[in-house]
Amino acid sequence: MEQAWDAIILGGGAAGLFCAAEAAKRGRNVLVLERAEKVGKKILISGGGRCNFTNVGAGPANYLSANPHFAKSALSRYRPQDFVALVEKHSIAWHEKTLGQLFCDGSARQIVDMLLEECAAGPGKVTIRCNEEVSEVAHNGAMFTVTTQYGSFTAPKLVIATGGPSIPKMGASDFAYRLARQFGLKVVEPRPALVPLTLGGEEVLFRELSGVAAPVEASTGKTAFREAALFTHRGLSGPAILQVSSYWKAGDPVHIDFFPDRPKDWPLDAKRENPRSTLRAQLRDGLPARLADVLADQLAIDGDLGNVPDKPLRAAGERLARWAFHPNGSEGFAKAEVTAGGISTAELSSQTMEAKKVPGLYAIGEAVDVTGWLGGYNFQWAWASAHAAAQAL
Structure with missing residues (x-):
């Protein structure tokens, strides 16, 4: 039986489900x-x-894009408080956690159930079909x-909401980019973001600190984040590192300030206040012992x-404030x-997310060159x- 759909949404993730629910509110029949x-x-x-479903401070400055x-x-027309109101409804x-x-x-699971309930609330009808492998879009x-292995579906509007290739074990792929290119849309080179960084060469010794974390300020270029860094058996991770990884370019260093709350010349202050103390002891006073010992050995x-x-001592303070990895x-x-x-984004309307060259084709969520x-x-x-x-829609 051929069903008349107003729109087909490819992808049943956060963006796809929410788009379906919002379209149904407007009386659209969506697949x-x-x-x-x-x-x-x-x-x-x-x-x-537990789903970190939004951030109260979300604004354009928190996103990377060409x-x-x-x-x-889009961010000004649907704000964090709008989604919070839906959650509370x-x-x-x-x-609220930090930051x-x-x-x-x-x-x-509550967020998924909420989105499904919103899809069912209508007045439009949302039909969700899983295990559908798309073989062709015409x-x-x-x-x-x-066209999928189960048949063909037709609508005047199509929404690409299939995300990016991160976390392939969850079924992620580059399908959105292949489809975009099929329709002549440019794609900004995809790269992993919010990702742990790996260390090699002489810095392998830091991998021995696997499991050790410390609050730091990590930076690359002009971008810096103050959160925890975590040493892993492959290199660097933790929130501060994940944040800077989105801005990091291969070949560039990542700088870590191990004492972001202290002035750069704090070892000189320590010398005046505790002349019989050692630098190793001072480092242990502010950092996990294993990390302090590795840094002390490096500073010699x-x-x-x-x-x-x-x-x-001045040189040590400066290095600790801008330790290059x-x-x-x-x-x-x-x-x-x-x-x-x-x-x-040059291919899309910022008002509607519709492709300028292909009326009726839309792209939303992680498939688009906007990364938070x-x-x-x-x-x-x-x-x-x-x-x-x-x-x-």
């Missing part, structure tokens, strides 16, 4: 095609299973025809501080939380871009 066996898989694992202005329109308890991050008190100028300043000249790569899409790059910081920003982009597209 969601998901290749995995269930919808919302990435939502379910997010935030340690066009940093593109996200302004469904009686989902939530709490404005909002999480469910219970389970991420367009005759008026209608899009999507022995003996009582009172017997050490000012110059090497030289990552030899990242852990790739397998461990990346999101993908940077994607369908070029760690901490709920990528979910907020999913909601905002989905909402923008839904108003045009």
